[in-house]
Amino acid sequence: MKHLLKLNDFTREEILSVLNLADQLKFERKNGVANECLKGKKLGMIFQKSSTRTRVSFEVGMYELGGYALFLSNRDLQIGRGEPVEDTARVLSRYLDGIMIRTFEQKEVEDLAKYGTIPVINGLTDYCHPCQVLADLMTIRERKGSFKGLKLCFIGDGNNMANSLMVGAVKTGMNFSIACPEGYEPDKELMNLCKENIGFTLCRSAEEAARNADVVYTDVWASMGQEEEREKRMKIFKSYQVNEKVMKAANKGAMVLHCLPAHRGEEITADVFEAHADEIFDEAENRLHAQKAVMCKLMRD
Numbered sequence: 001m002k003h004l005l006k007l008n009d010f011t012r013e014e015i016l017s018v019l020n021l022a023d024q025l026k027f028e029r030k031n032g033v034a035n036e037c038l039k040g041k042k043l044g045m046i047f048q049k050s051s052t053r054t055r056v057s058f059e060v061g062m063y064e065l066g067g068y069a070l071f072l073s074n075r076d077l078q079i080g081r082g083e084p085v086e087d088t089a090r091v092l093s094r095y096l097d098g099i100m101i102r103t104f105e106q107k108e109v110e111d112l113a114k115y116g117t118i119p120v121i122n123g124l125t126d127y128c129h130p131c132q133v134l135a136d137l138m139t140i141r142e143r144k145g146s147f148k149g150l151k152l153c154f155i156g157d158g159n160n161m162a163n164s165l166m167v168g169a170v171k172t173g174m175n176f177s178i179a180c181p182e183g184y185e186p187d188k189e190l191m192n193l194c195k196e197n198i199g200f201t202l203c204r205s206a207e208e209a210a211r212n213a214d215v216v217y218t219d220v221w222a223s224m225g226q227e228e229e230r231e232k233r234m235k236i237f238k239s240y241q242v243n244e245k246v247m248k249a250a251n252k253g254a255m256v257l258h259c260l261p262a263h264r265g266e267e268i269t270a271d272v273f274e275a276h277a278d279e280i281f282d283e284a285e286n287r288l289h290a291q292k293a294v295m296c297k298l299m300r301d
């Protein structure tokens with residue numbers, strides 16, 4: 001493990017190793033046990049997309065591991081004024097011990113890793129969101145005990161979350177179904193990967209996708225950078241809401257997860273959200289523990 005660029009780069013064993021360490025770090029934190037495995041290390045956090053959970057969890061995580069996190073926005077870096085990514089990567093490699101970047105293009109993340117000499121962590125791109133899915137997997141295993149025999153269902157836009165969740169399902173052996181409108185499917189190569197390795201279903205009906213699901217997942221209908229499409233998307237996705245009717249199709253005791261922020265009354269009803277709030281906010285908390293585990297794996301001497 002040199003970088004976390006996309007989840008598909010990790011083996012099943014590497015993912016489970018991260019999850020096991022995340023469980024250990026969570027246990028230590030709750031019991032007041034200090035773990036400063038990154039004492040003196042410095043993480044540069046590049047944000048070209050705004051964030052609540054990503055920034056706070058990485059910053060707090062580095063502090064708790066004995067390191068230091070440096071927040072860098074477009075206004076703070078020459079990369080925002082046209083400096084090539086390859087030059088930024090080589091310069092930051094002279095100052096830092098790791099880079100976390102939250103941006104638009106996957107190529108930018110890949111280029112940072114290609115030209116730099118320090119670990120690079122993908123905090124989110126339009127293509128994938130590996131840090132979130134590691135937290136999701138951690139939460140599913142906490143609640144369900146294992147991944148064996150589970151069905152994970154995603155309802156909504158076939159976006160970066162859908163792409164990463166499919167890979168997470170493949171790597172852990174869960175079955176996967178997705179309900180999305182025509183023209184809003186996830187990445188074709190990743191769908192083919194699912195079809196070849198696990199039970200995979202692409203549906204146009206939210207209830208059909210949720211049938212016998214153990215985990216129901218949703219995300220906003222208009223992500224960052226899609227604000228101009230909001231009104232159009234509200235009409236297209238109106239039948240892809242996670243509501244009581246959808247949950248009745250899922251297995252009894254099915255979990256609901258949401259990467260947040262949630263728009264109650266749009267992709268999920270307020271009643272369903274509140275009924276599963278403990279699961280959703282455990283999931284949000286687990287961003288901290290999963291990312292601490294990733295940083296330890298990548299940045300520790």
